[in-house]
Amino acid sequence: MSKTLTYAAQNAADALKPYAIERRAPNADDVQIEILYCGVCHSDLHTARNEWQNTLYPSVPGHEIVGRVSAVGSAVTRFKVGDLAGVGCMVDSCQHCAACAEGDEQYCENGFTGTYNGPVMGGENTYGGYSERIVVQESFVLRISHDEARLAAVAPLLCAGITTYSPLSHWKVGPGKKVGIVGLGGLGHMGVKIAAAMGAHVVLFTTSPNKREDGLRLGAKEVVVSKDPEQMQAHANSLDFILNTVAAQHDLDPFLNLLKRDGTMTLVGAPEHPHPAPTVFNLIFKRRSLAGSLIGGIRETQEMLDFCAQHNLVSDIEMIDIQNINTAYERMLKSDVKYRFVIDMASLKKDAAAA
């Protein structure tokens, strides 16, 4: 066991504070990673504040983890001490159901184990990346082939990257396709970059007019302020696919109206309060689909990391010390982040020194 300093929420109302946990010593098939950087996902906030009403406290969020391997078990073959490594949203699954067999561990029929708040299959609570180190079985650890100098900006790929890459790839986004990305936050900005790299004509839909220039710089060909009905109408019945990343309840109909016949809108945003049900006629008159998608499998996450390395894609980040995590949450709620907060885990040492 190793004593490990973390930042944890003890309940839904209070700010995150330093909290010591024990991590297991690596088993034969485990990799121990000293965490260098951890991205801040809106799911961390939903969980810390119990917005999905399933939080186990104490809760240590963080599932966009990159770091350096500090120990490996005797059966580990793909990692050695000193290697860079990543951990995303899952650390275990049943490994024998149909979904796991196809590499879709996120849809594990027995419930995957989340990197934090994870014990769906029983067992102890899992603690995420707002911590000094983590111990994870090798089959859930990702290789990182990006230039090490960009490591902090690679961290958000482990959730924001895969959560957008997986549906874009599943719904065959590519050249000749007109693709909408709704919401320019952590997920949305990776969605714009990845869909553009896949060769699609990307249209960004944002509620923030001041994000226009950034949208174009990140790879969108057009930017639409979604609150302006005239701008929306100009794209009616024209999109092949829409990826909706919005973190709050909103009306889906104005977006469904933008889809072509047979077009699909996939929801990845997981707001605290449900969206109002869309108008059925908006679906049936053009055989449109409304779908959802959850992160991505481990094999696909590796594919995404390699795709991003090849296309020189990383996240646009603002680095913070962990002591500022609560302020970062408040700013995230105001859509005031360009475009992902990443915690410099070296800052945890300040609390270790004070402890």
Ligand code: NAP
């Ligand atoms: P984020 O960085 O906070 O971005 C969300 C964006 O949504 C904002 O930047 C904003 O973009 C837009 N938005 C926020 N409030 C809005 C409102 N009231 N009306 C319209 N637009 C609004 O969050 P994130 O980390 O990208 O996460 C987005 C959502 O995806 C969260 O709910 C998160 O839990 C969920 N998520 C799901 C999965 C999955 O597997 N399905 C994985 C990770 C995260 P504009 O300023 O451009 O409008």
Ligand code: ZN
């Ligand atoms: Zn996430």
